[in-house]
Amino acid sequence: MEYPAKKDYFISFKAVYNDKNEFIDYILINFSENLKASGIIKYEELIGRKLSELFIENEDILPGLRDLYYHMIPNTSRKFENYIEKFDKWYLINIFSDEKDYLILFYTDITAQKHNTKYSIPNTEYGKSKNIVNIHCFKDNLTGLYSKEFFELELTRLDTQRQLPISVIVADVNGLKLINDAFGHFMGDEALKTIANILKKVFRKEDIVSRFGGDEFFILLPKTTEQTSLSIIKRIKKKIDNNPLDFLKLSMSFGTATKTKEEENILDIVKKSEERMYFNKLIESKEAKRNMIDYIKERLAKISCETEQHHDRLEYLSIKLADKIGISEIEKEELKLLCKYHDIGKAGIPNYILNKKEPLNDEEWDKLRRHSEIGYHIMQSAGEPIAINELILMHHERWDGKGYPGLLKGEEIPKIVRIFAIADAYEAMVNYRPYKERKSHTEALEEISANAGTQFDPRLAELFIELMKLDAEEAT
CATH class of the missing domain: 3.30.450 (Beta-Lactamase)
Structure with a gap:
C-alpha cells in the first residue's frame, strides 16, 4: 500500500x-x-x-x-x-x-x-x-490491556540499568470462579473489564499493564521503587472497593518486588512478586468471598423482601418445628444457615422479576427458578465450615417430586429442607409480597394443610399446624 x-x-x-x-x-x-x-x-x-x-x-x-x-x-x-x-x-x-x-x-x-x-x-x-x-498485535481482546506475550517482550527490553529501579506487580482477582459459576461468564467478563478500567486509570502511560489470562494481571513499572509500588497497590484496592459491579463487591490480591541492582535477575523479581501475591491470596481470599456474600445479602435486602427480620422470623419458625421432632446440633446449625442464605441466589435474578406484581410468564419463571442453582454455586465457593450449598439447591423441592430442580421427592429430601419448606411457605404467606395478597394466620395454616402430602411432608405439616395453633391460643 x-x-x-x-x-x-x-x-x-x-x-x-x-x-x-x-x-x-x-x-x-x-x-x-x-x-x-x-x-x-x-x-x-x-x-x-x-x-x-x-x-x-x-x-x-x-x-x-x-x-x-x-x-x-x-x-x-x-x-x-x-x-x-x-x-x-x-x-x-x-x-x-x-x-x-x-x-x-x-x-x-x-x-x-x-x-x-x-x-x-x-x-x-x-x-x-x-x-x-x-503494539496492536499484543492487546488482550477482553480488557484492552497488553497481553502476556507483550509483557514478556517488554520485560526483556526494559531490563536495563537506565530503567532501575524496576518494580513488578502481580495481581489476582479473588472469587472470579464464584462469579463465573454463579452468575455466568458474562458477569465474570464484566468483573475483569471493571478491574482493567481501574488499572488503566491508576497506572502511567509508560507502565506495562497486562492481563496474563484468566484472573491474573502482571504490571511492569520502570523507574519505580517498591515503596511507590506498595502505595499504588493501596490506591488500587481503595478504588476497587469503591467501585462494585452491580451487586458484586470485587477484590484482588497483590504481590510486588523490585529490581534495584543491575546484576539481579528480572525473572527472579517476577517470581518473588508471584510468591508474595499467592501468600497474600491465602490470607485474603476467604475473607474476600465472605465480604462478597455479605454484600450480596445486603443488596438483596434492598431490592427484595429478604430482610434480616424475615430471616429471624424464618429461623424462629424452623427451629420451633425442629425442636418438636428433635434434631442434632449440627443439623440445627445447618437449618439456621439455610434460613439465612436460602435465597442468596436471587441476587442473580433481574429486579423486575423479583418485584413484579403481575403473574410471571414461563420465561420469567425459568429465570426465577435458577436462584437455587445460583445460590448453590455461591455457597459452594464460600468455604464455610458447615456446607449448606446442597441444601440451598434443594430448598424448593416438593414432597411429590414436582418442585425444582426436581431431583428428589418424599423422604429423599433432607429432613432439614422439609422443615424449612413449611416454615418458609408460612412466612411468605403472612407477610408482604409484591406479587400476592397477605394471608391471615388461619388462612396460611389452611393452605399448608391443603398442600400436605403434595408440596409438604404430611407429618411435619400436621405438627407445624398444631404448634402454630397452640402459639395462637397462648397469645390470646
Whole structure:
C-alpha cells in the first residue's frame, strides 16, 4: 500500500552516552523538509534538545516521544498507530535505530486508510532490526490491556540499568470462579473489564499493564521503587472497593518486588512478586468471598423482601418445628444457615422479576427458578465450615417430586429442607409480597394443610399446624 509522501514526515535523533559508555539519552538532530515547511512546530528551537526534555511538551504533535523516552534503547524498533487529535489524523509510526546509534521516527498518514475497514497494518519489517513490535498485535481482546506475550517482550527490553529501579506487580482477582459459576461468564467478563478500567486509570502511560489470562494481571513499572509500588497497590484496592459491579463487591490480591541492582535477575523479581501475591491470596481470599456474600445479602435486602427480620422470623419458625421432632446440633446449625442464605441466589435474578406484581410468564419463571442453582454455586465457593450449598439447591423441592430442580421427592429430601419448606411457605404467606395478597394466620395454616402430602411432608405439616395453633391460643 502506498501513502501520499507529502503528508508523511520524519524526525531523527542520535544516542548520547556518558563517560562509562552507558546510554543516557537521545538528542534531536533533524526534521524532514516537509515538516519544517508545515509550520506545525518551531523546529529551530527543538534541534539539539534532549528527548527527556521534549516528550512532555510535544507529545500532542509528535506522538511516540514519551514511548521513546521510557522504553527505547539503541538497536530496537517498533511500530504502532496513533491518532493526533490536534490534526484530526491517524498516523502509522515506525521507530527504528541503526548500528551508528541514529534513531528515526517515520510518521505515515493513514487517515484515509483507517476509514477503510479493510485496512490493516502491514506485517513487514522496517529497518534491519529483528526486534520489531506491533503494539496492536499484543492487546488482550477482553480488557484492552497488553497481553502476556507483550509483557514478556517488554520485560526483556526494559531490563536495563537506565530503567532501575524496576518494580513488578502481580495481581489476582479473588472469587472470579464464584462469579463465573454463579452468575455466568458474562458477569465474570464484566468483573475483569471493571478491574482493567481501574488499572488503566491508576497506572502511567509508560507502565506495562497486562492481563496474563484468566484472573491474573502482571504490571511492569520502570523507574519505580517498591515503596511507590506498595502505595499504588493501596490506591488500587481503595478504588476497587469503591467501585462494585452491580451487586458484586470485587477484590484482588497483590504481590510486588523490585529490581534495584543491575546484576539481579528480572525473572527472579517476577517470581518473588508471584510468591508474595499467592501468600497474600491465602490470607485474603476467604475473607474476600465472605465480604462478597455479605454484600450480596445486603443488596438483596434492598431490592427484595429478604430482610434480616424475615430471616429471624424464618429461623424462629424452623427451629420451633425442629425442636418438636428433635434434631442434632449440627443439623440445627445447618437449618439456621439455610434460613439465612436460602435465597442468596436471587441476587442473580433481574429486579423486575423479583418485584413484579403481575403473574410471571414461563420465561420469567425459568429465570426465577435458577436462584437455587445460583445460590448453590455461591455457597459452594464460600468455604464455610458447615456446607449448606446442597441444601440451598434443594430448598424448593416438593414432597411429590414436582418442585425444582426436581431431583428428589418424599423422604429423599433432607429432613432439614422439609422443615424449612413449611416454615418458609408460612412466612411468605403472612407477610408482604409484591406479587400476592397477605394471608391471615388461619388462612396460611389452611393452605399448608391443603398442600400436605403434595408440596409438604404430611407429618411435619400436621405438627407445624398444631404448634402454630397452640402459639395462637397462648397469645390470646
